[in-house]
Amino acid sequence: MERGWCTMSTVTTSGSSLAKAPTARGWAWLTAIYVGVAMVAIAWPILTNVHHVWVVYSMLLALTASLALVLAIRYPLAATALGGASWAMTAVLASATAAPWPWPVPTMITHLFTVILLALVHGWRWGAAAWGTGAAISLIAVMVVGPGNNHTANAIACAAVGAGVLAAASGLGLLVRSRHDLAEERSARVEESERRGELQERNRIAQELHDVVAHSMSVISVQATTAPFRITGMPPETKDEFDSIAHSSRTALTEMRSLLAILRGDDEADLAPQPGLDDVVELVESSRSSGTPIELSIAPTDVPDVPPATGLTAYRVVQEAVSNALRHAPGAHVSVRIRAAATLDIEVVNGPAEREPGASAGAGLGLKGIRDRVRALGGDVVIGPTPDDGFAVRASLPIE
Numbered sequence: 001m002e003r004g005w006c007t008m009s010t011v012t013t014s015g016s017s018l019a020k021a022p023t024a025r026g027w028a029w030l031t032a033i034y035v036g037v038a039m040v041a042i043a044w045p046i047l048t049n050v051h052h053v054w055v056v057y058s059m060l061l062a063l064t065a066s067l068a069l070v071l072a073i074r075y076p077l078a079a080t081a082l083g084g085a086s087w088a089m090t091a092v093l094a095s096a097t098a099a100p101w102p103w104p105v106p107t108m109i110t111h112l113f114t115v116i117l118l119a120l121v122h123g124w125r126w127g128a129a130a131w132g133t134g135a136a137i138s139l140i141a142v143m144v145v146g147p148g149n150n151h152t153a154n155a156i157a158c159a160a161v162g163a164g165v166l167a168a169a170s171g172l173g174l175l176v177r178s179r180h181d182l183a184e185e186r187s188a189r190v191e192e193s194e195r196r197g198e199l200q201e202r203n204r205i206a207q208e209l210h211d212v213v214a215h216s217m218s219v220i221s222v223q224a225t226t227a228p229f230r231i232t233g234m235p236p237e238t239k240d241e242f243d244s245i246a247h248s249s250r251t252a253l254t255e256m257r258s259l260l261a262i263l264r265g266d267d268e269a270d271l272a273p274q275p276g277l278d279d280v281v282e283l284v285e286s287s288r289s290s291g292t293p294i295e296l297s298i299a300p301t302d303v304p305d306v307p308p309a310t311g312l313t314a315y316r317v318v319q320e321a322v323s324n325a326l327r328h329a330p331g332a333h334v335s336v337r338i339r340a341a342a343t344l345d346i347e348v349v350n351g352p353a354e355r356e357p358g359a360s361a362g363a364g365l366g367l368k369g370i371r372d373r374v375r376a377l378g379g380d381v382v383i384g385p386t387p388d389d390g391f392a393v394r395a396s397l398p399i400e
Contacts (some may be wrong), residue, residue: 027071030243035113036066043106045297051104053093061090065110072117076126083114084133103138103158115162116169124170135159161239206260206361213256221249244289276311277338281319284336287322288317294322294334306344310397313373314338316348317381320366321348321393329391343379344397352389 040062047058068083090107104110110135119127138155224246228239275283284296306314318336325334331354339345367383371391374381379397386392 002083004008025073025121028117031113032070032073035110037067037108039069039106040066043104043110046104046106047090049091052094055090057093061086061093061159061364062106065090065107068109069117072114072130073121076118076122076129076189079114079118080126080130082110083130084137087111087134087361088137091137103154104135108158108161112156112162112165115166119166119169120176124166124173127166127169131159131162134162149159155355213381217249217253217256221246224249241289244286248286272310274312275315276308277306277314277344278337279315283315283319284322287326287334292326292334294336297335299337299339306340306399309377310344310399313377313379313397314395315346316373317346317370317393317395318348320370324366324393325350325391330355332390340376340399342399344399346395346397347392348394349386349392350390367393 040059041098042064043062044055044058047053047061048055053061064082064086068079068086071082072079087103090103091150111130115127115130115134118130138158142152142155224242227242228234234242280298281296284294288294318338322334322336325332325348328352329352332351334348334350337345337347370383371381373399374395377397379395381393381395383393384391
């Protein structure tokens with residue numbers, strides 16, 4: 001069981017949930033310190049004046065008994081050992097006067113609070129260990145002095161009161177623990193219900209995407225693939241255009257299916273390899289087929305290997321920036337520059353639009369995705385218009 005303050009941990013069968021509740025642990029500390037200080041102030045003069053213990057010994061006995069009480073919060077073994085030593089020395093040094101013996105009243109109170117705290121915080125076994133230590137000390141003291149006097153009755157009373165306190169503290173600890181376990185079980189059920197609802201919602205969204213988007217992309221792919229065979233006399237450049245459309249739709253369909261598998265939480269899904277920096281050239285070539293002039297510059301030409309996450313992010317930045325230029329600035333010249341040095345620097349700049357963009361020009365969510373991807377890797381990104389009414393996306397990604 002974890003001993004840390006405010007730590008929520010797993011409890012053994014003998015542990016108590018007070019050890020897991022920060023509020024209860026705070027009250028335990030407050031009780032231990034308050035009772036400990038009070039008992040030092042009370043036990044010291046009683047041991048000195050009533051039981052005729054030397055004043056220095058009285059202070060040491062009072063301090064060690066109270067210290068054992070405070071240690072009971074976090075160190076049950078040390079508390080039991082130190083408390084036992086203090087209680088035994090008190091029985092040895094305190095004179096068997098008419099006052100309660102072998103334990104003076106302040107020592108008995110400190111002992112009972114130690115048993116309570118050990119049983120509540122660490123379980124009934126530690127409380128029983130402290131009580132058994134005290135009962136054994138009382139028995140040995142009575143045997144040394146001899147039975148048949150008031151001290152025997154005092155020792156029996158001390159042991160009986162300690163047993164009652166132990167039983168009450170142990171019962172309270174079990175009650176608190178059972179309530180805490182019940183609350184944890186309810187919380188776990190609520191979390192499980194929320195996870196199940198979230199999974200159902202994700203499956204619903206995945207199904208909608210499959211039924212609408214994936215189906216439409218499949219239709220586009222089939223129509224673009226079969227168009228050269230259905231339409232006679234098609235020029236070669238038109239056939240190439242349809243081939244490019246078919247290829248782009250198949251690529252989009254493959255990525256869509258991969259995303260659907262992730263959305264459904266299918267761990268065993270056959271996911272396609274993620275694109276990387278090496279695929280940027282093919283991406284730009286595919287985008288050029290739309291008729292947009294795109295200039296690509298990569299330096300050095302043999303870009304060093306980058307982590308997969310960096311390569312994927314670089315690809316998505318170029319992909320979204322180029323798509324953004326095609327949507328918002330149709331016909332504009334687009335420049336893509338990639339520089340690899342200490343960082344991987346990406347710049348996609350487009351000029352002013354040659355004609356008005358279409359009605360569905362987008363809502364800017366793709367640019368937000370660029371920011372999120374780059375910042376997730378610890379990179380920097382600047383997105384905004386240029387002085388010549390164009391638009392620029394500049395990102396810097398860490399290579400290592």
